[in-house]
Amino acid sequence: MSPDKDLTIDIETTRGKWEKATFSKTTKIQEVIQAVIQHFGFAPNGNYELRLERDPDHALKPERPLVSYGIKDGDTLIFTDLGAAVWL
Amino acid sequence: MAVDPRTSTAIVRKELEDCQNDALRNHWEISRIDEQNQIFTVKMKSPIDNEDYIIEMKFDNYKQLPLYVEFIDPKTGERGTKNAYPASKGKFGVFFHGFPCICHPCSRKAYTPGPHGDWALTGWQQNPQIGSLTNIRAILLAIYSRISNEEEYGGRMHA
Numbered sequence: 001m002s003p004d005k006d007l008t009i010d011i012e013t014t015r016g017k018w019e020k021a022t023f024s025k026t027t028k029i030q031e032v033i034q035a036v037i038q039h040f041g042f043a044p045n046g047n048y049e050l051r052l053e054r055d056p057d058h059a060l061k062p063e064r065p066l067v068s069y070g071i072k073d074g075d076t077l078i079f080t081d082l083g084a085a086v087w088l
Numbered sequence: 089m090a091v092d093p094r095t096s097t098a099i100v101r102k103e104l105e106d107c108q109n110d111a112l113r114n115h116w117e118i119s120r121i122d123e124q125n126q127i128f129t130v131k132m133k134s135p136i137d138n139e140d141y142i143i144e145m146k147f148d149n150y151k152q153l154p155l156y157v158e159f160i161d162p163k164t165g166e167r168g169t170k171n172a173y174p175a176s177k178g179k180f181g182v183f184f185h186g187f188p189c190i191c192h193p194c195s196r197k198a199y200t201p202g203p204h205g206d207w208a209l210t211g212w213q214q215n216p217q218i219g220s221l222t223n224i225r226a227i228l229l230a231i232y233s234r235i236s237n238e239e240e241y242g243g244r245m246h247a
Contacts, residue, residue, distance in 0.1 A: 084192070
């Protein structure tokens with residue numbers, strides 16, 4: 001772990017909290033979502049999003065890196081399952 | 089086989105306790121539980137256009153059966169009209185269906201005579217499309233996320 005390059009954050013889900021998860025600051029939101037899916041065993045074909053706990057009204061865009069949102073060590077992200085697309 | 093109403097109520101009470109932090113963070117107004125009619129409501133506001141949505145959840149026979157999720161028009165008090173529902177842009181599939189209903193295995197209204205007569209109520213939590221929406225917190229978070237996501241929320245559904 002490199003303090004200059006990495007972030008240590010908590011990620012809250014309906015299946016529990018991933019405490020002190022470490023990612024590179026340049027990790028894209030979509031890659032964090034994939035890591036959460038694997039960590040908690042969410043369905044791989046679902047629709048998911050992440051939000052900053054301190055800014056809960058805005059979903060983080062999947063293509064942007066963590067650092068672009070000013071996310072700091074100790075921040076909490078909220079992971080939400082939007083529900084599978086059953087009627088396209 | 090019917091579920092003892094006291095059992096369903098106890099499950100709902102516990103699941104609503106699990107929602108308290110989300111309710112504070114997202115400004116949800118959760119009603120008291122109407123044990124006799126086995127109903128509670130949640131009011132939430134879209135931060136995109138400040139539209140209010142009232143979600144009524146009937147929990148008879150929960151969790152043998154999924155919740156009967158319905159929307160109530162905040163202006164007229166009418167239940168189950170299109171005006172009561174939010175609309176989807178469809179980025180993540182049509183969750184808010186024009187039937188109208190939440191088109192997902194977590195919503196009893198989506199089953200017969202709704203758009204998914206092909207789904208079985210028995211064993212609804214094993215439906216391959218259920219994902220993690222098997223509890224009240226997950227369902228409310230999914231609804232709130234969809235009405236507060238600019239790429240997904242299409243404003244109020246109109247008749």
